[in-house]
Amino acid sequence: MHKKYHIRPALEADAAILCAAERRIAETPGRLVSHPDELKETAYAEKIRALADIGCYLVAEKDGVIVGHAVLEPVASRLSLAHVYTLGSMVVHSGADGQRAGSALMRALLQWVQQQSHIERIELRVREQNTAARRLYEKFGFVLEGRFDKRIKLADGSYLTDLMMAWFAPLPPASSTTPQRPA
Structure with missing residues (x-):
């Protein structure tokens, strides 16, 4: 039986x-781009405030x-990119792996996106x-849209490859008032 989550x-x-959870995860090289000491609690509070009206932090x-x-x-704040959002973080906290918290969060994010008619693309x-x-x-x-070889350099000198992925909003259904082509 899969567990129920309250998403808010x-x-x-x-x-x-949130900061403490990411610091724990960042202790494993390559799990996050940031090192644990680079993650500051004040930055999380600022991001939550900043996204209150323009994004979604769940x-x-x-x-x-x-x-x-x-x-x-x-x-970006550019008009030509207003339809593009990025999944800046998707973090399942230590101990909750494999319990479908990620699925619950993704489902809620996409429900939010469906209410935002201007969002057509999500990158990650x-x-x-x-x-x-x-x-x-x-x-x-x-x-999958691309790969970034040797993008992340670990302390031991080894590298990790990042993959670029994207999601596209479904096209709206064709209107019934659309003129039909003659047969």
Whole structure:
């Protein structure tokens, strides 16, 4: 039986929990791009505030405990890119792996996107070796668009490849008032 999650908007009061979770995950080289000491609680509170009106910052709770979070934000303030958003973070907190928190978050993000008629494309980057995340994104319709070899350099001098994936909003149904071509 799969577990139910309460998905809600992130609050500034969640910043310490979100930062601590990402610091723990970042301790494993390559899981996140950031190193643990680069992650600052104040940056999380600022991001939550900044996205309140222009993006979507969600947390997943199980039994009142935050077990994951996800951030969807505009790529740029340029008019020609207003239809493009990026999945800046999708983090399942340590101990909640494999319990479908990521699926619950992605479902909620895409529901939010459906209410935003201007969003037509979501981009993300994922480590090539993160097969669980790649499967999740593919399950929700993301497609591979490219690869960035040697994009992330680890402390031991080795490199990781990032993959670029994208999701496209479904086309609206054809209008019944569309003129028909003569037979």
